[in-house]
Amino acid sequence: MKKSNMIKFSAAALTFLGISATGVKPVKQPAQAASKRIKVISKQYVTVWTNYQKGRHVATNLKKGSSHFVYKTATDSMGNLWYRIGKKEWVMAKYFNQVKSAKKAVKAKKTKVKSKKTKTVKKASSAASLAASWPAPMGSEARAKAVVSLAKQQVGKAYVKGSKGPNAFDNASLVAYVYKQAAGVNTGSSTKSQVKKGIAVDLSSGFAEGDLLFWGSKNKPYNVAIYVGDGKYVTAAGDQQGVVQASLSTYFWPSRVKRVL
Numbered sequence: 693m694k695k696s697n698m699i700k701f702s703a704a705a706l707t708f709l710g711i712s713a714t715g716v717k718p719v720k721q722p723a724q725a726a727s728k729r730i731k732v733i734s735k736q737y738v739t740v741w742t743n744y745q746k747g748r749h750v751a752t753n754l755k756k757g758s759s760h761f762v763y764k765t766a767t768d769s770m771g772n773l774w775y776r777i778g779k780k781e782w783v784m785a786k787y788f789n790q791v792k793s794a795k796k797a798v799k800a801k802k803t804k805v806k807s808k809k810t811k812t813v814k815k816a817s818s819a820a821s822l823a824a825s826w827p828a829p830m831g832s833e834a835r836a837k838a839v840v841s842l843a844k845q846q847v848g849k850a851y852v853k854g855s856k857g858p859n860a861f862d863n864a865s866l867v868a869y870v871y872k873q874a875a876g877v878n879t880g881s882s883t884k885s886q887v888k889k890g891i892a893v894d895l896s897s898g899f900a901e902g903d904l905l906f907w908g909s910k911n912k913p914y915n916v917a918i919y920v921g922d923g924k925y926v927t928a929a930g931d932q933q934g935v936v937q938a939s940l941s942t943y944f945w946p947s948r949v950k951r952v953l
Contacts, residue, residue: 730788744774836902890952
């Protein structure tokens with residue numbers, strides 16, 4: 693056998709054995725990376741198949757809530773989407789949801805909270821801007837509407853005695869905050885000072901939106917609320933209830949009403 697042919701034969705034999713002609717074993721191709729992570733949403737066990745077309749059932753069932761990586765996707769002859777989650781392990785995509793990474797989930801949650809806060813601030817600013825455009829200190833319907841709007845936005849917040857807002861109030865600080873922000877009116881920080889503001893309203897006549905309702909002594913009331921129309925008012929009711937919207941009752945009728953707008 694010629695020398696050149698002998699060399700070719702030796703090289704072919706080494707390659708067949710998994711060894712290169714240079715004496716170095718060939719490097720294997722890296723495993724295919726997962727494209728995404730999925731989670732079982734089906735209430736029943738999910739069957740795993742060897743192939744997405746005419747495969748046989750693998751002795752494996754996936755439980756609800758379990759997560760898996762997807763290495764390949766394919767569509768069968770019926771148009772159904774399939775995922776390959778392992779070597780010769782295929783599952784139908786309709787039984788799964790894609791799992792967001794923890795980092796993306798946290799980012800999405802922060803974005804949602806930030807958007808909600810921005811929306812609330814813009815709404816309050818809009819009401820305040822509307823009121824500020826009206827210079828009249830008394831009888832301003834626009835300012836009254838702004839006060840009512842901002843008062844209703846505080847419903848659900850906590851009651852904390854001595855707190856001045858914006859996340860928690862007592863009854864007097866709620867009035868002070870709303871009137872200052874929505875109408876630019878300084879009512880004072882206590883029911884004693886607030887009952888001295890504006891003009892008195894006859895208790896038998898109809899109340900107007902934005903009126904201040906007081907309970908207790910006419911000069912030293914223990915509670916104050918903002919009338920928001922339709923027989924309802926907003927007040928910081930106490931530790932258990934927080935800021936609420938309630939309806940007027942003959943059993944709990946205010947002792948005094950003042951109109952400051």
